[in-house]
Amino acid sequence: xxxxxxxxxxxxxxxxxxxxxxxxxxxxxxxxxxxxxxxxxxxxxxxxxxxxxxxxxxxxxxxxxxxxxxxxxxxxxxxxxxxxxxxxxxxxxxxxxxxxxxxxxxxxxxxxxxxxxxxxxxxxxxxxxxxxxxxxxxxxxxxxxxxxxxxxxxxxxxxxxxxxxxxxxxxxxxxxxxxxxxxxxxxxxxxxxxxxxxxxxxxxxxxxxxxxxxxxxxxxxxxxxxxxxxxxxxxxxxxxxxxxxxxxxxxxxxxxxxxxxxxxxxxxxxxxxxxxxxxxxxxxxxxxxxxxxxxxxxxxxxxxxxxxxxxxxxxxxxxxxxxxxxxxxxxxxxxxxxxxxxxxxxxxxxxxxxxxxxxxxxxx
Numbered sequence: 001x002x003x004x005x006x007x008x009x010x011x012x013x014x015x016x017x018x019x020x021x022x023x024x025x026x027x028x029x030x031x032x033x034x035x036x037x038x039x040x041x042x043x044x045x046x047x048x049x050x051x052x053x054x055x056x057x058x059x060x061x062x063x064x065x066x067x068x069x070x071x072x073x074x075x076x077x078x079x080x081x082x083x084x085x086x087x088x089x090x091x092x093x094x095x096x097x098x099x100x101x102x103x104x105x106x107x108x109x110x111x112x113x114x115x116x117x118x119x120x121x122x123x124x125x126x127x128x129x130x131x132x133x134x135x136x137x138x139x140x141x142x143x144x145x146x147x148x149x150x151x152x153x154x155x156x157x158x159x160x161x162x163x164x165x166x167x168x169x170x171x172x173x174x175x176x177x178x179x180x181x182x183x184x185x186x187x188x189x190x191x192x193x194x195x196x197x198x199x200x201x202x203x204x205x206x207x208x209x210x211x212x213x214x215x216x217x218x219x220x221x222x223x224x225x226x227x228x229x230x231x232x233x234x235x236x237x238x239x240x241x242x243x244x245x246x247x248x249x250x251x252x253x254x255x256x257x258x259x260x261x262x263x264x265x266x267x268x269x270x271x272x273x274x275x276x277x278x279x280x281x282x283x284x285x286x287x288x289x290x291x292x293x294x295x296x297x298x299x300x301x302x303x304x305x306x307x308x309x310x311x312x313x314x315x316x317x318x319x320x321x322x323x324x325x326x327x328x329x330x331x332x333x334x335x336x337x338x339x340x341x342x343x344x345x346x347x348x349x350x351x352x353x354x355x356x357x358x359x360x361x362x363x364x
Contacts, residue, residue, distance in 0.1 A: 001071040002340060004034035005098070007091075009084055011040040014213040019221045020254050021078045021106065023161050027327040028076055031346040039090075074340065077103040082110070082145075085128055100132045100338055104156065106254070108136035109246055110144050125149060135334055139275055140249035154337050157279055158254045162326040163353060166261045167229040168318040168360070170311050175304055177231040178205035179224065180255055181242045183269070186235070189293050190300070201304070204231070228262035232310055233303060236286075237268040252279050260285065261321040263314035265303060282320050284313050315360065323357040 006028045010018060029036050075098040079085055085103050088094050094101065128134070128149040135156040136145060145153045175194065178187055187205055194203040204227060214220050228234060236255050239247045250273040259266045260280075270276060270286040280286055290299050303309065328349050332342055342350070 002032075002343070003069075003071045003073050004028070004032035004343070005073070005075045006032075006034045006036050007075060007077045007087060008036060008038040009079070009087060010217065011038050013080065013084070014215070015080070016214050016220065017080055017106070019214065019217045019224070020160075021080060022217050023165075023221065024104070024159075024327055025078050027161050028078070028331060031328055031331055031349055032076075032343045033345055034076070072100065072340075073098045074338070075101045077101070079103055079105045081105065081107050082128070085131070086124065088127060095130050100340075101130070102133035102135065102334070102338065103131055104135040104137075104334070106137065106158070107246065108138050108141040108145065110141065110148060133334075133337055135337075138249065138251035139273065140251060152337075154334075155275075156330050156333055157252060157275065157325075158257055159325045159327045159330045160254070160257045160261050160321070162261045162318075162321045163328070163349065163356075165225045165258075166263075166318050166322055168263045168314045169229060170314050172230045172232050173202075174204050174227065174231040175201040176203045176233045176235065176300065177227055177264070178203065178235040179227070180206075181237065181239070182235060183237050183242055185293050186289060186296055189296050193297050205235075225258075225262065228259060228264060231262070231264050233267050233300065234259035234262070234264035235268045235289075236266050238271045240272065241269045249273070250276075252276050256280065256286075257321060257325050260317040261325065263318045265310055265313040266317070267300070267303070279325070282316060284309070284316065285320070319357060319360045322353060322360070326353055328353065 006025050008022070008025050010022050010025070025036065028034055075094070077085060077087070082105050085105075088101070091097070125148065129151050131149075131151050134145060134149065134151050134153045136142065136153060137156060137158045139155050142153055142155055145151075176190060178190070182205060190203045191205065193199065194201040234255075236259055238250050239253065240250050250271045252271050252273065252275060256266065256271070265284065265287065267287045267289050270280070270288060287303070290296055328346060331346060332350065335342055335346075
C-alpha cells in the first residue's frame with residue numbers, strides 16, 4: 001500500500017501560472033487518493049516554521065511513524081521553478097518522514113552562474129540532491145539538471161486535465177484568442193482589423209505575464225477555459241519567437257496542450273524542439289502563420305471561412321489530447337519511473353479516457 005501526499009504552494013504563490021499547477025495538483029490528489037498539504041506562510045521565520053510544523057503534524061495529515069505504518073509514504077511537489085522546492089526545508093525531518101520524495105518543475109530553467117548566489121549554495125543543492133526523482137518537461141535542461149544536482153532527472157512533458165476541460169464544441173463566438181505572450185506585430189494587425197467597430201469578428205487578447213497576482217485561481221481558470229472553448233483559432237508561439245529573458249531554448253509549453261484540448265485550431269509558431277515532432281504529430285496540430293504582416297489577415301480569413309477544416313480540427317485536436325496528453329498519462333509515467341503500481345482511481349480514469357477515445361475516434 002502507498003500513501004500519497006501532494007505539497008502545494010497555492011496559498012503563497014499568486015502568479016497566473018500557478019493556476020496550471022493547481023489543476024495538476026488536483027488531478028494528483030484525486031487519482032492517487034492523496035492528501036493535499038497547502039500551508040499558508042506567515043511573515044516571520046519563527047512563526048512560519050511553527051505554522052508549517054503544525055500543518056504537517058502526523059495527527060493532522062495522518063502520517064504515522066514508519067514503525068507503526070507499513071504503507072509506503074510518497075510526497076509529490078509540483079513547482080513552478082526549481083526554487084520552489086525549498087519549501088521542503090520547512091518540513092522537519094522531511095527525508096525521514098517519506099520513503100519517496102519527487103518534484104515536477106514546470107519552468108525547468110537554471111539561472112546563469114552566480115545569479116542568484118543562493119542557487120550555488122551547497123545547502124540548496126544538497127536539498128535537491130536528497131530528492132528521489134526530479135521531473136521536468138523539456139529535453140533542453142536534462143543534462144544541466146543532472147549535472148548540477150546529481151539526482152535522477154526524467155523528461156515528462158506538460159499536459160492538462162483533458163477529462164475535465166476538454167471540448168469539441170463547434171458553435172463558438174470568439175474568432176481568435178491570443179492568451180499570454182504573443183508576437184507583437186501579429187497581435188497589432190489582428191487587433192486593428194478585427195476589433196474595429198465595423199468588423200463582425202473579434203480578436204480577444206491579453207498578456208497574463210503582466211498580471212502580478214491572481215486572487216481567485218479557480219475563477220480565473222474557469223474563465224480561461226470558457227474563452228478557449230468558445231474560440232475558433234488560438235494563437236501560440238514558440239518561446240524563442242517572443243520576448244523572454246527567461247528561456248533560451250524551445251519547448252512545448254502548457255498553452256499548446258490547453259488550446260488543443262479545447263478544440264481550437266492552433267496558429268502561430270510551432271516549437272522547434274525535437275520533442276514537438278513526437279507530441280504534436282497529427283494533421284493540423286499546429287499551423288504556421290505567415291511572417292509578412294500583410295499576409296496575416298488574408299491567411300486568417302482563409303481559415304475562418306473553411307468550416308470543414310475548423311470542425312475537423314475541433315474533433316481531431318480534442319481527441320488526440322484526450323488519448324495522449326491528459327495529466328493522468330503523465331502521472332502513470334512518473335509512477336513507472338518510481339516503480340510504483342498505479343492507484344485504483346488512476347487506473348479507473350485511464351480506462352475512462354480510453355473508452356472516451358474509442359467513442360470519439362470515429363470522427364478522426
